[in-house]
Amino acid sequence: xxxxxxxxxxxxxxxxxxxxxxxxxxxxxxxxxxxxxxxxxxxxxxxxxxxxxxxxxxxxxxxxxxxxxxxxxxxxxxxxxxxxxxxxxxxxxxxxxxxxxxxxxxxxxxxxxxxxxxxxxxxxxxxxxxxxxxxxxxxxxxxxxxxxxxxxxxxxxxxxxxxxxxxxxxxxxxxxxxxxxxxxxxxxxxxxxxxxxxxxxxxxxxxxxxxxxxxxxxxxxxxxxxxxxxxxxxxxxxxxxxxxxxx
Amino acid sequence: xxxxxxxxxxxxxxxxxxxxxxxxxxxxxxxxxxxxxxxxxxxxxxxxxxxxxxxxxxxxxxxxxxxxxxxxxxxxxxxxxxxxxxxxxxxxxxxxxxxxxxxxxxxxxxxxxxxxxxxxxxxxxxxxxxxxxxxxxxxxxxxxxxxxxxxxxxxxxxxxxxxxxxxxxxxxxxxxxxxxxxxxxxxxxxxxxxxxxxxxxxxxxxxxxxxxxxxxxxxxxxxxxxxxxxxxxxxxxxxxxxxxxxxxxxxxxxxxxxxxxxxxxxxxxxxxxxxxxxxxxx
Numbered sequence: 001x002x003x004x005x006x007x008x009x010x011x012x013x014x015x016x017x018x019x020x021x022x023x024x025x026x027x028x029x030x031x032x033x034x035x036x037x038x039x040x041x042x043x044x045x046x047x048x049x050x051x052x053x054x055x056x057x058x059x060x061x062x063x064x065x066x067x068x069x070x071x072x073x074x075x076x077x078x079x080x081x082x083x084x085x086x087x088x089x090x091x092x093x094x095x096x097x098x099x100x101x102x103x104x105x106x107x108x109x110x111x112x113x114x115x116x117x118x119x120x121x122x123x124x125x126x127x128x129x130x131x132x133x134x135x136x137x138x139x140x141x142x143x144x145x146x147x148x149x150x151x152x153x154x155x156x157x158x159x160x161x162x163x164x165x166x167x168x169x170x171x172x173x174x175x176x177x178x179x180x181x182x183x184x185x186x187x188x189x190x191x192x193x194x195x196x197x198x199x200x201x202x203x204x205x206x207x208x209x210x211x212x213x214x215x216x217x218x219x220x221x222x223x224x225x226x227x228x229x230x231x232x233x234x235x236x237x238x239x240x241x242x243x244x245x246x247x
Numbered sequence: 248x249x250x251x252x253x254x255x256x257x258x259x260x261x262x263x264x265x266x267x268x269x270x271x272x273x274x275x276x277x278x279x280x281x282x283x284x285x286x287x288x289x290x291x292x293x294x295x296x297x298x299x300x301x302x303x304x305x306x307x308x309x310x311x312x313x314x315x316x317x318x319x320x321x322x323x324x325x326x327x328x329x330x331x332x333x334x335x336x337x338x339x340x341x342x343x344x345x346x347x348x349x350x351x352x353x354x355x356x357x358x359x360x361x362x363x364x365x366x367x368x369x370x371x372x373x374x375x376x377x378x379x380x381x382x383x384x385x386x387x388x389x390x391x392x393x394x395x396x397x398x399x400x401x402x403x404x405x406x407x408x409x410x411x412x413x414x415x416x417x418x419x420x421x422x423x424x425x426x427x428x429x430x431x432x433x434x435x436x437x438x439x440x441x442x443x444x445x446x447x448x449x450x451x452x453x454x455x456x457x458x459x460x461x462x463x464x465x466x467x468x469x470x471x472x473x474x475x476x477x478x479x480x481x482x483x484x485x486x487x488x489x490x491x492x493x494x495x496x497x498x499x500x501x502x503x504x505x506x507x508x509x510x511x512x513x514x515x516x517x518x519x520x521x522x523x524x525x526x527x528x529x
Contacts (some may be wrong), residue, residue: 024306087298089267097319246269
């Protein structure tokens with residue numbers, strides 16, 4: 001299969017999934033807009049202004065990551081239950097097309113959610129942000145999104161039922177929240193936990209985004225490179241067809 | 248070709264292997280000459296699948312569903328003409344703008360059939376219990392649709408629990424049990440494997456007159472009792488069209504015993520093959 005054909009299939013599948021999402025637009029928008037603002041408000045009331053930037057970064061990363069992981073895993077769960085997953089596997093499309101399209105169809109909503117959160121943070125709570133860094137910031141958010149795509153795929157692929165998949169997704173959400181230091185600097189963790197934290201893509205996402213907001217070029221470069229590595233790793237893993245066809 | 252067999256016989260496993268959903272532990276599967284295990288993406292261009300109890304995507308319209316999946320399968324240059332033709336062929340034209348969730352079970356199955364028929368390169372169509380869960384009227388309408396595909400000259404492999412469905416649709420029947428093929432052939436070839444050609448069903452055994460009881464006892468001596476349930480029994484007879492057999496039936500009805508004579512069915516052969524009565528087969 002050629003790269004052009006794969007890209008064409010991704011485009012078709014993403015359009016189809018976006019059309020479906022628009023049929024439940026109220027729920028999707030409600031979840032992606034109201035939920036993050038609530039979290040941000042809550043955290044800013046409780047959190048000292050000194051670490052507010054970190055909290056904002058944490059919130060928008062969780063929006064990018066958790067929505068991606070949860071929606072991808074749960075979509076696979078629903079697709080398996082309705083047996084349409086079997087139809088996908090029987091089509092001449094690679095697992096990358098299925099996974100990437102599903103993730104891509106939710107990206108506009110995650111991104112909108114993150115940008116709304118960022119706007120509220122900047123204009124409502126005075127978090128500093130140079131407008132010139134916005135493209136880099138959006139790029140970083142997309143990298144964070146891409147770096148968690150495989151997590152959702154693996155949960156969806158290995159879960160046996162929608163209920164089990166939901167439980168796994170919740171568990172991973174808790175792990176991502178507490179072991180990836182997105183709401184606090186990684187340096188406050190004990191050394192052994194710091195080592196664990198660096199296995200998670202969100203730790204590097206945090207490094208990347210805090211680097212943008214604080215104007216640290218080396219942090220941006222390091223975080224961005226590792227995130228890109230994660231994205232490449234997931235593409236290879238999914239492309240190899242892990243759990244796509246069952247043995 | 249229809250695959251018949253009891254639950255757990257391996258019908259769906261075989262179909263899923265051919266469809267590239269499961270990797271076989273051994274052996275080789277070629278679809279239109281392409282090795283499914285080694286080159287799945289290439290092989291899948293030649294086949295279409297309707298998985299068992301598959302629900303189409305509910306929040307798409309019928310036309311969107313067929314169009315998008317057809318695009319994923321095939322040639323986008325002909326899609327403008329192909330989608331209206333598929334909708335017309337499957338009787339979905341009038342429902343094209345309805346959401347799939349608004350359709351009945353039978354119409355949803357038609358949406359999947361329309362998707363399966365898309366793509367000019369399709370050579371094999373796999374249908375896993377295509378009418379399970381649909382009402383009898385919708386089942387017959389799906390049958391007519393599948394029967395109409397003969398003209399397209401594509402191979403169809405279907406699994407079913409409905410013997411009648413296999414008889415209506417299939418040129419060849421394969422009966423599987425416990426992962427093995429126990430019989431293969433046309434309906435007649437499989438029926439002919441039974442050592443008897445017909446059955447005489449006698450009802451009302453619990454209130455026979457003395458003369459009727461004598462007739463029944465005489466018949467039971469001459470023919471094997473294949474099945475006895477409640478107050479009825481089924482006798483296995485060599486040839487239902489023989490004069491002697493017809494006069495046996497006349498003797499029963501003259502005594503007021505309700506009885507029917509019929510040739511063996513595919514169901515008789517199937518039950519003999521998967522029900523542990525292989526010894527009764529020739």
